Amino acid sequence: GDSVTQMEGPVTLSEEAFLTINCTYTATGYPSLFWYVQYPGEGLQLLLKATKADDKGSNKGFEATYRKETTSFHLEKGSVQVSDSAVYFCALDGSGNTGKLIFGQGTTLQVKP
């Protein structure tokens, strides 16, 4: 079945460092791909998404490109801030119009001043 694999955390960075969180997926067909973020004590919120190959999603300085050839959707940010400290989830919707998301296990990011 469909699955998502993320890099293990926690990831600890200094402020203004470059961030990459790896995400790879297994799916039949052409899934939509998402990054969600969960701040401490809160629910998840959508960070960015891409619905077809070579699409780039971007939001708040974060970017991810849908790479079908490598089945990847890595999250990047050029300069992280302390306020970016959160748990990041990669997810896919391969089910075709039902919104049944499959999530990765989450990657905790801690940014130190």
Add this chain to the structure above:
Amino acid sequence: NAGVTQTPKFQVLKTGQSMTLQCAQDMNHNSMYWYRQDPGMGLRLIYYSASEGTTDKGEVPNGYNVSRLNKREFSLRLESAAPSQTSVYFCASSGAGGLTDTQYFGPGTRLTVL
């Protein structure tokens, strides 16, 4: 708009007890979802409702039942709680359950079963 609201925020149950988790959304969304979040496992879909009057099983439905009471409300019931159901439960909703629809999540309910 309050978005997606969940009650209660915290709950402790004894094995065998029953309870209902409540979820409501005020965004006029068609689709609603229940997930559980366990350490190191991400979120897993328990049940979903693509539209009012319909419900369907997700990845981990055993031990749970749901009711789509109306367009706004989607409840999750544990008939006989087990320690394996200790988790954080999230409700979410989306406009039409389509490929590009954003799911909006509630703040979660932290459930402990002793």
